[in-house]
Each structure stands twice: as structure tokens, then as C-alpha cells.
Amino acid sequence: MKECYLGVDIGSISTKGVIIDEDNNIITSSYIWTEGNPTLAVRKLLNILKNKLPKEYILKGIGTTGSARKLIGLMLDANIVKNEITAHAIGTLTFHPDARTILEIGGQDSKIILLKNGIITNYAMNTLCAAGTGSFLSSQAKRLGIEVEEFGDYALKSKNPVKIAARCTVFAESDLVHKAGVGYPKEDIIAGLCKSIVLNYLNNVGKGKKIVKPIIFQGGVSKNKGVVKYFKEILKEDIIVDENGHLMGALGVAILAKKNKIGKTYSLEMKDLKFITKAFECHRCSNNCELLKIYKNDTLVDSWGSKCGKY
Amino acid sequence: MNKIAFPHMGDYYVPANYLLSHIFPKDIIIKAPKITNKTIEIGTKYSPDFVCTPFKYTLGTMIESLEEGANILVQMGGGCRYGYYAELQEEILKELNYKCKVINLVKEGVTSPKRINKLLKQIDKKYSKIKAIYYSFIAFKMVKYMDQIDDYIRKNIGFEIKKGSFESLKEEMLISFSYIKGYNDLKKTYKRYLKKFKNIKVRKPDNPIKIGIIGELYTIMEPFSNYYLEKALAQKGIEITRFTNVYYLLFQKAKKFKKYQKYSKNYFKYSMGADASDNIARCKYLCENKYDGIIHIKSSFCTPEIGAMPIINNLAAKYNIPVLFFSFDSATSETGVITRLEAFYDMLEMRRRK
Structure with missing residues (x-):
């Protein structure tokens, strides 16, 4: 029997689960929508993971992170509950030990983490409002009548992104409606939107922080090619987007669960739990x-x- | 009959209540209810939206004490926009049809014995000046003792063996302070409690994680308005240093400015209003004295501190000390504060280990 560890990252929009082995290799992972009900999402997640996990593994640790970490930590009897900033940094450092900057844009929050020699030296998180985060992008996608997953491809088609006020979501939205009304093509508006997200992020969260390469871009929004393109253009540096970027928080907390194991054996079975x-x-x-x-x-x-x- | 009330800030209602009740023995002093969610709700409802949060808190306590029957409100101005608050609050209260008099002891950051005398006469024509001077002296001493005890608590509360022992003893001390009979009694009481505080058993490591807290004065001093940040830090086993207290503002600030100016002459030349320049100097002090981290807190829209923030950011980057900025509003989410604090603590611990 081999030991394995589960990390669950319950975000505002999506719930991520990762199971790793003793050497931090990902055995299996899953990514589903939270849909405003973290407990139900976690039940679904564990069900998926249970079916995917090879039989020779036994679960020796559970860690939770994300906005519902405390609740789910209690539900799963997790041996560690960690905030998402630390979890993301630890997860990223396992794959990119030389990383210096982590840019993260999630569903409701965005953060920047500065690292040096494998430790966090500084970080910042957006305050007050969720302007320029994933939820804004998805609501605008709905307004423009396209899927949020196609956003990046549309943005890449544009040669002339329109200027959109980046400071505040409400103003950005009225700007967008106006630009659409006067007849700008859809891809230019979408490209402008992606650019405004980058500018907003750098002016808001990244303000006063020295961004040094290697730069790693994570969170749901990192899947958007348009945003990645404008980050590269504006920072004039290469941006690394990991294919497991969206799982880094879950991965980090799985590693922490491994480090802090208490010798208890867990089960992925949730049926009997009320x-x-x-x-x-x-x-x-x-x-x-x-x-x-x-x-x-x-x-x-x-x-x-x-x-x-x-x- | 007069019913006098004053806005809340931290535990300073004890000396304020003591002072007023001895200067005006015939009048009733109304102690406003403790600051709760209701206070800030009322305050926000009747305040201009973009005014800083201390305005909302003080207006909230004022209305709550008016509801309890107060008809005279004592307020103090500060060295920033706060200097004009009393007048604005008076107008707002008038519009709400409250019948009251607002007495502003410090106008636009300055005051004089003459002005205070004139204002106190408005409350009671025949008040005794000698008594007022004597009890002011005691009240100021009380503030000093309270602040000294608080400094000691901040350094040790994170390491107490029996949880809550510092807090409960402090509450006991505040009650004793409000019943003291004179200066000698105060001194004796202070010494007795200091001894008791020093006797509280703590398990403190040789080199604990140290954090300095700087920022806007009201938000720092009123724990409700900073979501009990100090308490949350203490629970993690952190030694806290804080410079701002009422004793500092009343007696040390004016003297220290020149010293601070010289100490951090590369960073500012002129006073930046309120505590902004003081905070830059303190930030330098914390950096030079090898603190693990700095937390800067302010209420939203606090203009002097907004001016100080980029300088603090650069200064700390130069010394490679992390700074965490908090901007508290009436609608700040407590969860967000906790997440950031946890991450800050994790980071400091990680830095220590390497």
C-alpha cells in the first residue's frame, strides 16, 4: 500500500482537488464549479476522485484552502487548514523552485506573491472590490454572448484593442456597452477588456511591487490567452503559465498535509456523513x-x- | 440639568468619564454604549459616504448617547480633516432634530487653556478652575499609566500561559481606575496592578516574531474599528510594538517632530499632516531595529496616510522588511482581514526559518 495526500482548494467559483503521492507527484486531480454550495461541490469532488484513485493508495492526510477552507476543513476533518496565499506559494515552489513572482487572478480575488530563495518575501491581495477578476470576465462574456473559455481566442484576433476604463468594474462595464453601441468589433472590445484587466491588476495589486522574472501566472484567468498576451506585452517579460496552474493552491495544501500528517487514515467516502x-x-x-x-x-x-x- | 457625553475610543472612556464627572459633579455623565455593529450602522447612515471611518464611528456613538438622553457632546479635533469634524457633526445632528450642544475642545489641531476655559463655562458657569486643573492632571496621569500597562501587555499577551489572564486583569484595573480617590490613590493602584501584570506567567521564547503597528490614530486605538487586529496577532504568539496612544498624542508628538524630521530627513521635509510623517520615521525605526514585519493600518480615505504609504513602501523595500497595508472601512470583510493576517504570519515564520 502506498500513501497519498489530498489537497482541496474551495474557491468562490471553482473547487479543485489534487491527490499526491509521497514524492509530490500528482496521482489524480479534479476541477469542478462550486456553484455557491461548497459542501455539495466537495462531495461531488471526492466522488470523482474516489473513482479515479488507483486501489493501492491509502489516504493519510487532508488539507484545505480557499475561501471555504475552514468549513470544509471541519467537514473532512482535515489535518491542516491553510490560507490560499501560503498554499499557492508552496505549490508553485515545488514545480518552479526558482520562481520570483507569482501573479494570481482568481474568481473573486487577485494576488501577487514575491518570492526569493524559495520563501515568500512579500505579497499583496486586492482590497475592497473584485474589479478585474474572473467573475467580472465571465459576466462580461455573458453580456457579449460568448463562452468565457473562448475569450482568449477572440482577444488574440484583435489588432486594435479598444481602451476601456480599468479602474472600476462598473465604469468598465458602461465603457464596454458604449463601445459596443458605437460599433466596435467584438474582438477589439474583448481584447480591450483583457488589457484593462492587466492594467487594473498592475495598478492595483501590483502597485509598488517589483516584478522580477521568472514570473508565473496562475488562477482561472491564466487560462485566458488574451490576458497572458497583454501581461507579456506590458511587463516586457516572459510569463510562465503552468498547465496545472489552476491546481497550485490544492497542490500546496496537499504538500502541507503531507508535512503535517498525524498518522490518521482518511476515507474519501462521504455517503454516511450528515x-x-x-x-x-x-x-x-x-x-x-x-x-x-x-x-x-x-x-x-x-x-x-x-x-x-x-x- | 446637563447630561454630558463624549465619543468612544478604546478604553479612554475611563479617564474621560473620571475627568468630566469630577469637574461637573452636579451634572450627569453619560457613558455611550460600547461600540457595536449598530454604532457603525447608524454612523454610516448619516455620514457623507467618502468621509473617513472615524467620523462614522464617532457620529454613531454621539447619536447613541443622544438616544440615552445626553444634551452636551464633547468632541476633540485633530491635525487632519478630523479638525473640522465637530462642526460637521453638529450640523448633521441638528438636521436630525437632536437638541444638543457640541463642545469642540481642540479646533483645527490647536487649543489653549483660555479656549478650554471659555468652553467649559458654557457647560457650567461656576465650575471650579482649580478642581479642573487638578483632575486634568490626574486624568492625564491615568492615561499615561494605562498606556504604559498597554505597552507591557502588547509585548507579553501573545505568550500568556492561561488564556485571557491579561484581558481580565486589565478590565479589573479599568474598574479600579474609575473609582480612585486622588493622585496618591491612582499611583498606588497603578503600582499594585503593574505588579500583578508582571506576575502573570508567560512562556516567551528568546527571540519571538516581532511586528510593529503604525498608521492612522483612531483606527489603531479603537480595536473594534480594526477588527481586533492586535488580538488576532497575539493569538499567533507575536510580540507587538505600537507607538500611537493618547499619551503620545497629547504630550510627546509636538516634541518629537523635530527629532523624527532629522532622523528620516531623506524621506520627508515638512509635516504631512496628522501622524503621516511620524509613521515614516517609525517605519525607519522598525526597519533598523530588525523587526520581522510592519503592519500599516488606516481607515479608508485617510488622506495623510495615503501620502505616507508609498514612502513607507519604498523604505521597507530598501531594508527588505515586509509591510502589510490595511484599509478599514465600514464594510470591510472580516474574513479578508483574517486571510491576509494568516498569510503574513506564515510568511514571517518562513523567513525566520530560512
Whole structure:
């Protein structure tokens, strides 16, 4: 029997799962949509992984990351729960030990991680709003009537990208509607949109950060060839897009699960597990905390959101 | 009868309450309810959208204390936009049909005993000046002692063996402070508690991870407005250094400016308003003294700090010290703050290990 480790990255848009062996090789992986229901997505994910995993492996560790890491960590009894910044850096460093800059644009957030000699030296994450992230791209794709997966190909066709206000999603959208209204071709608008995402990212998240090569571009948006093209053009450097780029967070946390294993054996079987969350608002004081109670097999395992610590 | 109230900031309601209740023994001092989500909700509702968050918090506490029956509000201005807040807040409260008087002790960042005397007479014509001076002296000493204790707590709370022992003792101390009988009593109480604090058992490593916190004063000093950032850091076992406190603002800031100016003369020449230039000098100090990281916090739209941020960024890059910038608004997500803090801590730990 060989040992293996599972890393789950539950993002706002997609849920990623990776199973690695003792030498950090990916045995199997899966990528599905979260669709606003992380617990259901993880159940589906584990089902897929269970069918894909060869029988000789036993699961010795589970790690979770991403925005629903705490909840899923509790659900799966994970031995490690890590934030996505650390997970991404560790995952990337296994494949690119010499990486100096990680650009990451995901569904709701974007971040930049600077590395030196294999450790994180600085990072930044977008604040306040999700302008220039994947969710913006997909909503605009819907508006233009094309699939988000085709976005990159359209952008590459354009020779003359239109200028689109990059500062704010709302302004970008009205700019886009206007440009479409006056008759600009679709590919020019899409190319302009891709360019505006790059500019927004560099002005916002990348502000004041020195971008040194090798540069690695990750996250769902890295699959968009248009955005990659404009990153190359504007930074005047080569950009590495890993084919497993979208899995790096899950991979990183799988490696962390391996490092922090506690000797327990896990199962991918989820059928018997009853996992429910109940939300309510506490009115004992004017804080009106939104509380979340988490029940696993009908017993209360945790509750979150209380400011005073009563729950 | 007068019912006097004042906005909240951290634990400083204790000396403020003490001072006012002794200068005006006949009047009632109303302690506004503790800052909660409701406070900021009310504050945001009636504030201009792009004003900085301290305005919203103070307006929120003002309205909450008016609801409790206050009719005189005491406010203090600062060295930035905050200097004009009292007037604006008074206008907003008038429009909301609250009948109250707003007394602004510090106008546009400056004040004088004469001005304060005139203003206090508006509350009570026959107030005793000697008493006012004596109790101000005690209140300022109390602020000093509180800040000294807080500094000690910040250095050690991350390493306490029994969780919560520092916090509960501090609460006990604040209660004792609000009942002291005079200066000697205050001094004795302070010494007694200092001893108790030093007796709290801590398990502190020789060289713990050290973080310096700099930034805009209100957001730093009111823990609710920075989502209890210091507490979250302490739980990770980090030693925290913070420079801004009321004692610093009242007695040290003016004196220190020249020193700071000389110390960081390559980075700024003139005062940049509020604490911006102080923060640049502090950033240099933290970098030179081998701190592991710096956290800069401000409320959204804080103009002086926005001016200081690029300089702090460059300065820290030169010394290769990571800086984490936080901009807190009434709608900041707490999860986002926690994620960034966790990553920051992981990074500092990784840097240490290598």
C-alpha cells in the first residue's frame, strides 16, 4: 500500500482537488464549479476522485484552502487548514523552485506573491472590490454572448484593442456597452477588456511591487490567452503559465498535509456523513452577530461569527 | 440639568468619564454604549459616504448617547480633516432634530487653556478652575499609566500561559481606575496592578516574531474599528510594538517632530499632516531595529496616510522588511482581514526559518 495526500482548494467559483503521492507527484486531480454550495461541490469532488484513485493508495492526510477552507476543513476533518496565499506559494515552489513572482487572478480575488530563495518575501491581495477578476470576465462574456473559455481566442484576433476604463468594474462595464453601441468589433472590445484587466491588476495589486522574472501566472484567468498576451506585452517579460496552474493552491495544501500528517487514515467516502450548517442572528446585544452553527452527524461541532465568544 | 457625553475610543472612556464627572459633579455623565455593529450602522447612515471611518464611528456613538438622553457632546479635533469634524457633526445632528450642544475642545489641531476655559463655562458657569486643573492632571496621569500597562501587555499577551489572564486583569484595573480617590490613590493602584501584570506567567521564547503597528490614530486605538487586529496577532504568539496612544498624542508628538524630521530627513521635509510623517520615521525605526514585519493600518480615505504609504513602501523595500497595508472601512470583510493576517504570519515564520 502506498500513501497519498489530498489537497482541496474551495474557491468562490471553482473547487479543485489534487491527490499526491509521497514524492509530490500528482496521482489524480479534479476541477469542478462550486456553484455557491461548497459542501455539495466537495462531495461531488471526492466522488470523482474516489473513482479515479488507483486501489493501492491509502489516504493519510487532508488539507484545505480557499475561501471555504475552514468549513470544509471541519467537514473532512482535515489535518491542516491553510490560507490560499501560503498554499499557492508552496505549490508553485515545488514545480518552479526558482520562481520570483507569482501573479494570481482568481474568481473573486487577485494576488501577487514575491518570492526569493524559495520563501515568500512579500505579497499583496486586492482590497475592497473584485474589479478585474474572473467573475467580472465571465459576466462580461455573458453580456457579449460568448463562452468565457473562448475569450482568449477572440482577444488574440484583435489588432486594435479598444481602451476601456480599468479602474472600476462598473465604469468598465458602461465603457464596454458604449463601445459596443458605437460599433466596435467584438474582438477589439474583448481584447480591450483583457488589457484593462492587466492594467487594473498592475495598478492595483501590483502597485509598488517589483516584478522580477521568472514570473508565473496562475488562477482561472491564466487560462485566458488574451490576458497572458497583454501581461507579456506590458511587463516586457516572459510569463510562465503552468498547465496545472489552476491546481497550485490544492497542490500546496496537499504538500502541507503531507508535512503535517498525524498518522490518521482518511476515507474519501462521504455517503454516511450528515453535514449541515444553520445560520441565525443573535440579538443579545446590538452587535447582532450573524452566527453559523455547524452540525456533523447531528452533533454541534463548531459555531462561528460570535464577537463576544458566547457561542 | 446637563447630561454630558463624549465619543468612544478604546478604553479612554475611563479617564474621560473620571475627568468630566469630577469637574461637573452636579451634572450627569453619560457613558455611550460600547461600540457595536449598530454604532457603525447608524454612523454610516448619516455620514457623507467618502468621509473617513472615524467620523462614522464617532457620529454613531454621539447619536447613541443622544438616544440615552445626553444634551452636551464633547468632541476633540485633530491635525487632519478630523479638525473640522465637530462642526460637521453638529450640523448633521441638528438636521436630525437632536437638541444638543457640541463642545469642540481642540479646533483645527490647536487649543489653549483660555479656549478650554471659555468652553467649559458654557457647560457650567461656576465650575471650579482649580478642581479642573487638578483632575486634568490626574486624568492625564491615568492615561499615561494605562498606556504604559498597554505597552507591557502588547509585548507579553501573545505568550500568556492561561488564556485571557491579561484581558481580565486589565478590565479589573479599568474598574479600579474609575473609582480612585486622588493622585496618591491612582499611583498606588497603578503600582499594585503593574505588579500583578508582571506576575502573570508567560512562556516567551528568546527571540519571538516581532511586528510593529503604525498608521492612522483612531483606527489603531479603537480595536473594534480594526477588527481586533492586535488580538488576532497575539493569538499567533507575536510580540507587538505600537507607538500611537493618547499619551503620545497629547504630550510627546509636538516634541518629537523635530527629532523624527532629522532622523528620516531623506524621506520627508515638512509635516504631512496628522501622524503621516511620524509613521515614516517609525517605519525607519522598525526597519533598523530588525523587526520581522510592519503592519500599516488606516481607515479608508485617510488622506495623510495615503501620502505616507508609498514612502513607507519604498523604505521597507530598501531594508527588505515586509509591510502589510490595511484599509478599514465600514464594510470591510472580516474574513479578508483574517486571510491576509494568516498569510503574513506564515510568511514571517518562513523567513525566520530560512
